[in-house]
Amino acid sequence: MIQLSKISKSFGRNPVLRDISLNVGTGEVVVILGASGSGKTTLLRCINYLEKPGSGEIAVGDLRVDCSRARRSDILRLRRKTAMVFQQYNLFRHKTALENVMEALLVVKKLPLAEARRRSVELLEKVGLGAKLDAYPSRLSGGQQQRVGIARALALEPEVILFDEPTSALDPELVGEVLEVIRAIAKEGITMIVVTHEMGFARDVANRVVFMDGGLIVEEGTPDEVFQRPREERTKQFLRRITPEANYSI
Amino acid sequence: MQLDPSFIWTAFVQLLGAIPTTLSITVVSVSAGFLIGTVTALLRLYRVPVLSQIASAYVTFIRGTPMLTHLLLIYFGLPMIIDALAAQFGWSFRAVSIPMIGFAYISFSITAGAYMSEVVRAGIQAVDRGQLEAAQSVGMTQIQSLRRIVFPQALAAALPNLANSVIGMLHGSTLAFAVSVVDINAQAQIVASTNWKFFEAYLAAALIFWGLTVLIERAAALIEKRVGAYNRGGVA
Numbered sequence: 098m099i100q101l102s103k104i105s106k107s108f109g110r111n112p113v114l115r116d117i118s119l120n121v122g123t124g125e126v127v128v129i130l131g132a133s134g135s136g137k138t139t140l141l142r143c144i145n146y147l148e149k150p151g152s153g154e155i156a157v158g159d160l161r162v163d164c165s166r167a168r169r170s171d172i173l174r175l176r177r178k179t180a181m182v183f184q185q186y187n188l189f190r191h192k193t194a195l196e197n198v199m200e201a202l203l204v205v206k207k208l209p210l211a212e213a214r215r216r217s218v219e220l221l222e223k224v225g226l227g228a229k230l231d232a233y234p235s236r237l238s239g240g241q242q243q244r245v246g247i248a249r250a251l252a253l254e255p256e257v258i259l260f261d262e263p264t265s266a267l268d269p270e271l272v273g274e275v276l277e278v279i280r281a282i283a284k285e286g287i288t289m290i291v292v293t294h295e296m297g298f299a300r301d302v303a304n305r306v307v308f309m310d311g312g313l314i315v316e317e318g319t320p321d322e323v324f325q326r327p328r329e330e331r332t333k334q335f336l337r338r339i340t341p342e343a344n345y346s347i
Numbered sequence: 348m349q350l351d352p353s354f355i356w357t358a359f360v361q362l363l364g365a366i367p368t369t370l371s372i373t374v375v376s377v378s379a380g381f382l383i384g385t386v387t388a389l390l391r392l393y394r395v396p397v398l399s400q401i402a403s404a405y406v407t408f409i410r411g412t413p414m415l416t417h418l419l420l421i422y423f424g425l426p427m428i429i430d431a432l433a434a435q436f437g438w439s440f441r442a443v444s445i446p447m448i449g450f451a452y453i454s455f456s457i458t459a460g461a462y463m464s465e466v467v468r469a470g471i472q473a474v475d476r477g478q479l480e481a482a483q484s485v486g487m488t489q490i491q492s493l494r495r496i497v498f499p500q501a502l503a504a505a506l507p508n509l510a511n512s513v514i515g516m517l518h519g520s521t522l523a524f525a526v527s528v529v530d531i532n533a534q535a536q537i538v539a540s541t542n543w544k545f546f547e548a549y550l551a552a553a554l555i556f557w558g559l560t561v562l563i564e565r566a567a568a569l570i571e572k573r574v575g576a577y578n579r580g581g582v583a
Contacts (some may be wrong), residue, residue, distance in 0.1 A: 147480050177486035187477035191499050191577045201485035204495060233577040253485060 098123050099257055099288065104143055104153035104164070106136075113139045114150070115312040121257065124286040128299040128320075131309035132335060137292045140309070141259050144290070145179040146172045158256045177205060180250035184262040186242040188234040194221060194245045195230040198252050206253065220248040224278050240271030244278055251282065258282075260291040296339065300324060308332045354544045358535065358551035365534035366555065368448070372520040372530065375452045377513050380459025387464035392471060402464070409461035415522045421454035422526050451523040459516050466512055470505025471497060503574045510567035514560055531555055
């Protein structure tokens with residue numbers, strides 16, 4: 098269970114998040130939509146303190162963090178309850194696929210090597226990379242790297258996984274394999290907050306869709322409500338732009 | 348005056364005894380310099396109040412003055428400070444008991460630290476910010492992220508420049524003759540003037556330095572290959 102209350106954040110004098118509140122229930126998959134500059138990525142990054150919120154409160158499970166006076170230990174605990182999958186994958190470049198997944202198990206969870214290895218192999222097999230355990234990221238395709246990124250996020254058994262445009266940097270033919278993996282773990286009941294532009298994916302995986310604009314949540318509802326019967330003009334405009342009428346005649 | 352080829356060999360053999368002196372100055376100044384440089388680079392990167400300003404002043408002063416000047420400043424300045432402190436606190440230690448090579452160790456470490464701080468800083472800045480974010484996102488502490496994720500990659504990026512620093516310090520160690528430390532070059536001078544065969548003696552010294560430098564280059568290439576194994580498929 099994740100509760101964000103009145104999260105605000107400015108870059109300099111430019112406000113990017115204005116008093117945002119959002120609740121995400123256990124096992125829920127929430128997709129955040131919005132144009133670039135709407136604050137959706139910043140909101141996601143505030144949840145694990147990669148961006149420091151100016152004010153507000155973040156609650157993950159039984160941990161509550163008041164952002165105006167968060168201590169270093171609070172931030173660390175928050176990060177250990179969350180995991181993130183990055184747009185640019187951000188795999189540890191000097192570590193193999195297996196070492197990438199094992200790293201946090203060894204260093205953060207302090208598991209014995211054999212146990213960490215066993216669990217990491219399991220996770221990599223689950224994302225279809227059982228044959229690439231010893232490959233360095235530079236040897237993997239974008240889709241493979243992102244699947245390692247997902248395995249790394251799963252390793253710590255976080256209460257929520259944050260996906261920051263996980264397929265935006267991928268070649269179109271590689272998007273499918275990554276979405277399939279995300280879809281599979283969504284079905285297992287893992288709580289997820291996903292920032293994406295993949296409308297089809299949002300439609301069939303999300304329990305709830307949140308539309309952001311100008312640092313505010315403009316509209317939220319089930320995928321059906323938001324996609325088929327949007328109430329707000331800004332949502333309608335955005336959806337028109339992102340899903341243009343099919344017209345491929347030459 | 349005529350070249351005496353056989354004396355090159357004679358000089359060469361006589362110079363071998365000075366190699367340990369040269370190497371010890373190089374190893375000490377590079378190791379201590381790497382530590383000083385790393386600390387200095389971190390202080391500046393993290394903009395630690397007061398200390399980062401001191402670090403910046405240290406780097407610009409040392410890089411702005413010759414290595415020989417550092418050696419002379421330490422040689423004449425340090426004993427004054429030590430003896431004044433000893434008198435103040437009643438220590439029995441006196442500056443005269445510092446061996447000459449000690450001044451070379453101290454001053455060259457200070458020199459190397461300033462140059463290497465720039466090498467280390469460039470290496471750390473070459474590491475993508477996303478690497479640190481990824482480490483933090485899985486709950487690693489700042490220290491763990493730096494030690495396990497950032498530093499290994501920074502080191503790989505900095506290696507060619509570090510090798511340059513090592514070679515620079517090897518050749519710079521010849522300046523130690525100014526405080527009467529007999530390194531390879533100073534030994535060549537002694538051999539030359541007692542036999543009146545300058546060119547041959549310095550040629551022998553040059554060959555030894557070249558040989559040592561080639562060894563350093565080889566070692567650096569090997570380490571680079573190991574440390575940078577993950578990097579295949581870059582521009583090269």
